[in-house]
Amino acid sequence: MRITVLGGGPGGYVAALKAAQLGAQVTVVEKAEVGGTCLNWGCIPTKTLIASADALRLATNLADYGIDLNGSVSPNFTKIMERKDKVVSIQVRGIRSLFKSWGITLVEGRGTFVSPTGIEVEKTDGTKEKVETDKVIIATGSRPADISSFPFDGEKIISSNDAVILAAIPKSLLIIGAGVIGSEFACLFNDFGTDVTVVEMLPRPLATEDIEVSEQLGREFRKKKIKLLTGLGVTKVESAPDGMHAFLSDGKEIIAEKVLVAVGRSLNSAGLGLEKIGVETASNGRIPVNEKMETNVAGIYAVGDVVGGMLLAHKASAEGIVAALNACGKATVMDYSVVPAAIFTSPEIGSVGLREQEAAEKGMNIRTGRFFFRGLGKAHAMGEISGFFKIIADAVSDRILGAHIMGPHASDLIHEVAVAMRAGLKAADIAGTIHAHPTLSEGILEASEDVHGEAIHLPKK
Numbered sequence: 001m002r003i004t005v006l007g008g009g010p011g012g013y014v015a016a017l018k019a020a021q022l023g024a025q026v027t028v029v030e031k032a033e034v035g036g037t038c039l040n041w042g043c044i045p046t047k048t049l050i051a052s053a054d055a056l057r058l059a060t061n062l063a064d065y066g067i068d069l070n071g072s073v074s075p076n077f078t079k080i081m082e083r084k085d086k087v088v089s090i091q092v093r094g095i096r097s098l099f100k101s102w103g104i105t106l107v108e109g110r111g112t113f114v115s116p117t118g119i120e121v122e123k124t125d126g127t128k129e130k131v132e133t134d135k136v137i138i139a140t141g142s143r144p145a146d147i148s149s150f151p152f153d154g155e156k157i158i159s160s161n162d163a164v165i166l167a168a169i170p171k172s173l174l175i176i177g178a179g180v181i182g183s184e185f186a187c188l189f190n191d192f193g194t195d196v197t198v199v200e201m202l203p204r205p206l207a208t209e210d211i212e213v214s215e216q217l218g219r220e221f222r223k224k225k226i227k228l229l230t231g232l233g234v235t236k237v238e239s240a241p242d243g244m245h246a247f248l249s250d251g252k253e254i255i256a257e258k259v260l261v262a263v264g265r266s267l268n269s270a271g272l273g274l275e276k277i278g279v280e281t282a283s284n285g286r287i288p289v290n291e292k293m294e295t296n297v298a299g300i301y302a303v304g305d306v307v308g309g310m311l312l313a314h315k316a317s318a319e320g321i322v323a324a325l326n327a328c329g330k331a332t333v334m335d336y337s338v339v340p341a342a343i344f345t346s347p348e349i350g351s352v353g354l355r356e357q358e359a360a361e362k363g364m365n366i367r368t369g370r371f372f373f374r375g376l377g378k379a380h381a382m383g384e385i386s387g388f389f390k391i392i393a394d395a396v397s398d399r400i401l402g403a404h405i406m407g408p409h410a411s412d413l414i415h416e417v418a419v420a421m422r423a424g425l426k427a428a429d430i431a432g433t434i435h436a437h438p439t440l441s442e443g444i445l446e447a448s449e450d451v452h453g454e455a456i457h458l459p460k461k
């Protein structure tokens with residue numbers, strides 16, 4: 001079985017490895033670099049920069065830990081960027097060596113369908129190569145969406161791609177959009193000393209997250225002196241000698257050195273020759289697929305950002321595995337019932353499943369349990385006491401329906417609840433599990449106990 005994967009991001013490269021492990025003869029066509037957006041422009045560069053910002057914050061607060069600093073602390077942005085490039089290149093090399101070890105052929109260039117079983121690759125040196133195949137997995141991902149009235153110029157009006165290769169820390173930054181990407185960059189640059197303003201059309205930052213998480217993030221922004229303007233749009237941006245002038249829908253004007261547009265992602269389905277082979281696309285560029293991740297054309301699968309839904313690396317990889325299994329004849333359906341998400345603001349956010357407002361909209365009968373990081377000895381020991389745990393369970397069956405954690409290591413902590421949800425466990429099951437002390441996981445235990453009003457370390461209600 002010959003399988004060709006178009007795009008080497010977390011959707012494509014994971015699909016390729018899975019298919020190779022199942023014995024297929026696999027070719028990956030990639031026009032830029034393996035690892036895709038996630039590894040080269042998204043998850044890994046941003047989290048590496050955030051690690052430097054965290055180190056800076058810790059160093060600035062060393063006195064709180066009883067440590068005298070005889071000298072000054074300041075970010076060296078050139079070295080921070082070099083470290084980021086090094087981390088990215090280690091990951092890229094890792095994928096390339098996995099490809100080698102599993103006998104996957106990497107063809108570097110831009111691929112276009114010429115038939116359902118033929119892909120023409122235009123290589124970087126201008127030459128063309130035809131790849132013949134039996135099945136194809138499309139994993140071409142997405143790119144930053146711009147605003148047509150003030151498009152990216154890479155210098156003053158920048159995308160998230162430009163933001164991870166900046167030459168210097170901007171003195172001031174206007175971020176349009178307080179979604180995941182905008183909010184992460186707001187915290188990151190605030191830590192580096194940039195004067196950050198965030199403008200968001202919706203009434204809250206991270207508006208699709210649980211309402212308590214999103215409201216708490218608004219408070220954290222205020223504590224950090226990040227200016228957050230909600231319910232407003234940016235109508236015009238003009239360049240002037242003193243900086244970029246952004247005009248808001250309420251008539252206000254903001255001046256900043258740079259404007260980061262973080263208003264969403266455009267899906268990469270145009271220019272692939274899909275119309276030639278009859279693969280349907282939706283009006284927003286999304287490629288519709290069935291539960292086997294197969295498009296309307298048999299033998300052509302699509303995974304990752306390009307199929308829409310949650311634009312997350314691990315969701316792309318999970319879909320890649322399902323597509324590879326089906327392409328190799330192992331019938332499998334994609335299960336989206338438990339997809340945890342991590343947001344690397346400061347503090348971090350981890351979430352899975354139902355949001356409380358969703359339960360209210362659907363008229364669901366739920367119980368919630370809460371606990372706070374400030375109630376944990378470990379959080380005090382770490383000097384990080386902001387944030388909370390929230391568990392949502394069905395009021396009748398006690399089955400866990402969702403969890404939202406905001407605080408240190410929330411992105412790791414959330415997985416205890418994700419596994420419990422996947423196993424169909426009840427809040428009482430977590431509450432009945434001994435948790436090691438002193439750990440942050442004790443917050444999940446206490447929040448689960450609180451679902452039944454039985455948290456040991458909460459005062460009588």
Ligand SMILES: Cc1cc2nc3c(=O)[nH]c(=O)nc-3n(C[C@H](O)[C@H](O)[C@H](O)COP(=O)(O)OP(=O)(O)OC[C@H]3O[C@@H](n4cnc5c(N)ncnc54)[C@H](O)[C@@H]3O)c2cc1C
Pocket residue numbers: 006007008009010011012029030031032033034035036037038039041042043044046109110111112139140141142143160181268271272303304305306311312313314315316342344
């Ligand atoms: C700033 C930022 C931070 C993020 N942080 C996180 C995070 O912390 N956690 C998380 O889960 N997600 C995060 N994401 C989202 C994550 O990066 C994406 O969901 C993920 O990369 C999608 O994977 P994919 O394989 O579908 O597409 P992509 O990663 O976009 O990969 C698609 C690949 O296809 C290639 N390609 C496109 N067209 C062609 C063609 N015609 N021929 C050959 N190759 C082609 C592209 O060059 C690219 O390498 C972040 C995104 C951004 C922008």
